[in-house]
Structures are given as structure tokens and as C-alpha cells.
Amino acid sequence: MGQLSRTNAIKQPLSSFPEWTSTHGIPQVGRSRKLYCMGFWAIITLIAAALLIWQTVLLILQYYHYDVSVQIELKFEQRAFPAVTVCNLNPYRKSVVYNFPKVKRLMDTYEYTMKSISCGADPTCYMATNATLEQYRTMYGFQGIYDTAALQTRAKNILGLEIAGYNITDAVDKIGDFIQGCSFNTQDCDMTNDWETYIDPKMGSCFAFNTNATHMAQRAGPIYGLRVVLKTNISEFLATSDAAGMRVIVYDQGEKPFPDIFGYNVQTGSSSSIGVTFVDMSRLAEPYGQCTDDKPDNYLYDLAYSTEGCQRSIYQQEMIDNCNCYDPSYPIPAGSNATVCVIPDDFACWARLTNLSSSDNSCTQPCNEGVYEVTVSSAKWPSGSVTQVGNCIEGEYDESCLTVFKVFF
Numbered sequence: 001m002g003q004l005s006r007t008n009a010i011k012q013p014l015s016s017f018p019e020w021t022s023t024h025g026i027p028q029v030g031r032s033r034k035l036y037c038m039g040f041w042a043i044i045t046l047i048a049a050a051l052l053i054w055q056t057v058l059l060i061l062q063y064y065h066y067d068v069s070v071q072i073e074l075k076f077e078q079r080a081f082p083a084v085t086v087c088n089l090n091p092y093r094k095s096v097v098y099n100f101p102k103v104k105r106l107m108d109t110y111e112y113t114m115k116s117i118s119c120g121a122d123p124t125c126y127m128a129t130n131a132t133l134e135q136y137r138t139m140y141g142f143q144g145i146y147d148t149a150a151l152q153t154r155a156k157n158i159l160g161l162e163i164a165g166y167n168i169t170d171a172v173d174k175i176g177d178f179i180q181g182c183s184f185n186t187q188d189c190d191m192t193n194d195w196e197t198y199i200d201p202k203m204g205s206c207f208a209f210n211t212n213a214t215h216m217a218q219r220a221g222p223i224y225g226l227r228v229v230l231k232t233n234i235s236e237f238l239a240t241s242d243a244a245g246m247r248v249i250v251y252d253q254g255e256k257p258f259p260d261i262f263g264y265n266v267q268t269g270s271s272s273s274i275g276v277t278f279v280d281m282s283r284l285a286e287p288y289g290q291c292t293d294d295k296p297d298n299y300l301y302d303l304a305y306s307t308e309g310c311q312r313s314i315y316q317q318e319m320i321d322n323c324n325c326y327d328p329s330y331p332i333p334a335g336s337n338a339t340v341c342v343i344p345d346d347f348a349c350w351a352r353l354t355n356l357s358s359s360d361n362s363c364t365q366p367c368n369e370g371v372y373e374v375t376v377s378s379a380k381w382p383s384g385s386v387t388q389v390g391n392c393i394e395g396e397y398d399e400s401c402l403t404v405f406k407v408f409f
């Protein structure tokens with residue numbers, strides 16, 4: 001009895017299902033008197049159901065793709081003037097660093113190797129070999145290099161190691177030597193409070209403007225921005241510095257500038273105008289994309305996380321782990337008691353690590369970043385109509401004032 005009613009309880013709603021379901025196909029199947037009608041409606045219903053399932057699966061898959069949309073908003077608002085760093089393309093003064101024996105031997109070897117490379121290409125050329133310099137050439141790994149561009153970059157890299165032990169206070173530019181004139185928003189700059197000086201091991205001394213965001217961007221155009229007159233002394237250029245000019249980098253105050261790899265070169269004897277637009281970028285973190293604002297352990301720099309800072313930190317950590325010494329081009333991790341890499345003891349290990357071609361992919365982009373998009377234009381400078389440039393008084397130098405200056409807005 002109980003058995004019967006239970007079967008009934010299941011059977012009844014099932015047999016009446018075609019009548020009460022809200023779908024369209026199934027009632028048609030139930031109502032059909034002819035077998036082929038029933039088959040027709042059944043097939044239609046199955047196809048429709050399959051389509052429904054297919055669409056639903058697509059929708060779910062799409063959801064788990066974590067697609068994002070890019071949103072761009074144009075805003076007109078009061079913003080802080082960007083931080084601007086200017087560096088000389090020649091890191092150290094020749095007249096000072098050539099007195100350092102290790103730097104002198106590097107530069108001599110560099111020039112000797114340069115000569116012997118160009119001489120080697122010409123069968124009529126004869127060059128006396130210098131046993132001492134040949135020995136240094138092997139020590140610096142210049143032996144297998146037959147391209148002057150490769151040699152120059154190698155020598156620039158090694159310069160960082162050779163100069164590490166010396167006191168470079170007198171070898172780098174002072175602010176008064178480098179910046180000859182400065183105005184912001186048509187007013188005089190305050191040379192002591194507006195500019196911050198720091199030493200970048202690859203670039204020598206660099207000068208940073210508005211790092212504390214004290215100046216606001218009031219109006220657009222070159223007149224209301226920052227205008228600086230910069231001077232460099234070509235006769236102080238090292239053998240490895242072949243480009244005469246300055247490096248300019250415009251960045252957000254929250255970020256660490258890396259003037260040795262980013263930024264723009266402006267040449268001497270020209271007036272360069274740099275226009276910027278600011279783009280504030282926010283990226284979505286996992287699972288939408290790969291970005292991070294968290295600094296990894298042993299991150300070397302203050303201020304916000306950046307991909308370059310992360311890669312340098314990993315490089316430095318590998319250097320310390322593998323060679324027991326740190327590369328003086330980058331800071332030493334806090335709390336580490338590794339010593340600086342020296343030539344010749346650590347050279348082979350250092351060269352192997354700087355030469356690694358495979359890179360670590362663990363450094364992702366930052367989630368929040370302010371990017372200045374820059375357009376640079378330049379004109380000949382001085383135009384010829386001026387008689388007075390910067391703080392220069394005619395007759396002060398061997399060359400005329402006009403030949404030693406450089407300006408940019």
C-alpha cells in the first residue's frame with residue numbers, strides 16, 4: 001500500500017509535468033497525438049535546451065576570465081608640478097678621477113683597446129703592444145671584444161666598480177657649476193630649497209626639482225613651467241662619455257627616478273622644450289591581472305614599488321648570494337654586511353652575473369603609477385641675438401660663453 005502511493009506520488013507530477021511546466025516545447029510533446037509530432041517537438045526542445053546550456057557555459061567561462069574594461073577619464077584639476085631630475089651625461093670630472101690609479105688604468109686600457117680594435121681592422125696599421133696594458137685588458141675581459149660600442153658599454157659598467165673605493169666629492173658637479181639659471185612660473189628659483197642633490201653611481205651627481213611637491217602646476221605653457229640653463233664642460237668628459245648633453249627625467253614625486261635608464265637626453269648648444277601630460281594609471285590586481293604595490297624582501301629603494309627597482313633588488317641579492325659582494329652601482333640591502341665587489345678578485349663572478357641573459361619574471365608592474373608622457377622639441381641655442389647667457393661673463397673661459405651653455409624649458 002505504502003509502496004503504491006509512493007510510486008504514485010512520483011508518477012503523478014511527472015505525467016502531469018507537460019501540463020504545468022512553463023516551457024513551450026514540453027507541453028507540445030505531451031499534447032501531441034501523433035508519434036512524428038511528438039518526435040518533432042522533442043527534437044526542437046532538445047536542441048533549444050542544448051543551446052541554453054551552451055550559452056550558460058560560455059557565460060560562466062567568460063566570468064572566470066576576469067575580463068576588464070579600460071576606463072579613461074579626462075580630468076582638469078590642480079596638480080603638483082612634477083618632480084624633475086637633471087644629470088650630466090658625464091658622471092665624473094676627468095681632471096679629478098684620472099688621479100685615481102684604478103680609474104686611470106681602466107681608462108688607459110679602454111683607450112688602448114679602442115685603438116687596437118680599429119688598428120686590427122686595418123692591415124697597414126702598426127701599433128706597439130704595451131705589456132702592462134695587455135695584462136689589464138685580459139683582467140677587464142676586454143680581450144674577446146671586437147666592437148667599439150660593446151667595449152664602451154663594458155668599460156662604463158666596470159667604471160662603477162673601479163671608482164667605488166674613492167672619495168668622489170670633488171669629482172662630481174656642484175649645483176652652482178651645473179645649473180646656471182633657473183626660474184619657475186616666471187619667478188626665481190630658490191636654489192637651496194627647491195633643488196635636492198644626490199649621487200647616482202652611474203650618472204654622478206643629479207639635481208632634483210620639486211621632490212616635495214611644493215610647487216603646483218598653475219598654468220600650461222613653457223613660460224609658466226620650469227626653465228633652467230645648464231652648463232657642462234666638455235673638456236672634463238671621460239673617455240667613455242661620448243655624448244655631450246644632459247639627462248632629464250620627469251616623474252611623479254612618489255616614485256624613485258632611475259635617470260641612468262629612463263629619461264631624455266638633451267644636447268648641448270640647443271634649447272629643448274619638454275611638454276608633459278600626466279596619466280594616472282590604476283591596474284587591477286589578481287585575479288584580473290598581475291600587478292603589485294608590495295615591495296618584496298630586500299627591496300633596495302624607498303618610495304613606491306617599481307618594476308625596475310624590483311629587478312635591481314633581485315640582481316643585487318643574486319650578486320650577494322653568488323659572489324659574496326655587492327655591485328656598487330646599486331645600494332646595498334639594509335643589514336647586509338657584504339663588501340663591495342673588487343677587481344680582480346670578484347671580477348669573474350661579477351661579470352658572469354651582469355651578463356646573465358635570462359631574466360627573472362617575478363617583477364610585475366605596479367598597480368598604481370603616475371606616468372608622464374613627454375614630448376621633446378628642440379631649437380638651436382643661443383640664437384645669436386643674445387649677448388648674455390646664464391651667469392657667464394665673456395672672457396671668463398677660454399671658449400666664448402655661447403659655446404658652453406645649454407638651456408631647456
Ligand SMILES: *[C@@H]1O[C@H](CO)[C@@H](O)[C@H](O)[C@H]1NC(C)=O
Binds near residue numbers: 108130131132133
Ligand atoms: C704602458 O702603459 C702604461 C700605462 O699607461 C705606461 O705607464 C707605460 O709607460 C707603457 N709602457 C710602454 C712600454 O709604453
Ligand SMILES: *[C@@H]1O[C@H](CO)[C@@H](O)[C@H](O)[C@H]1NC(C)=O
Binds near residue numbers: 167168169170
Ligand atoms: C671627501 O673629500 C671631501 C673634500 O675633499 C672632504 O671634505 C670629505 O671629508 C671627504 N670624505 C671622506 C669620506 O673622506
Ligand SMILES: *[C@@H]1O[C@H](CO)[C@@H](O)[C@H](O)[C@H]1NC(C)=O
Binds near residue numbers: 193194211212
Ligand atoms: C623635503 O621634505 C623632507 C622631509 O619633510 C625634508 O627632509 C627635505 O629637506 C625636503 N626637501 C626639500 C628640497 O625641501
Ligand SMILES: *[C@@H]1O[C@H](CO)[C@@H](O)[C@H](O)[C@H]1NC(C)=O
Binds near residue numbers: 233235236
Ligand atoms: C673645463 O675644464 C677644464 C679642465 O679642467 C678647465 O681648464 C676649464 O677652465 C673648464 N672650462 C669651463 C668653462 O669651466
Ligand SMILES: *[C@@H]1O[C@H](CO)[C@@H](O)[C@H](O)[C@H]1NC(C)=O
Binds near residue numbers: 335337338
Ligand atoms: C655579519 O657579520 C657578522 C660578524 O662578522 C656575522 O656574525 C653575521 O652573521 C653577518 N651577517 C650576515 C647577514 O652575513
Ligand SMILES: *[C@@H]1O[C@H](CO)[C@@H](O)[C@H](O)[C@H]1NC(C)=O
Binds near residue numbers: 141
Ligand atoms: C656573456 O654571454 C654570452 C652569451 O650568453 C657569452 O657568449 C659570453 O662569453 C659571456 N661573457 C662573459 C664575460 O661571461
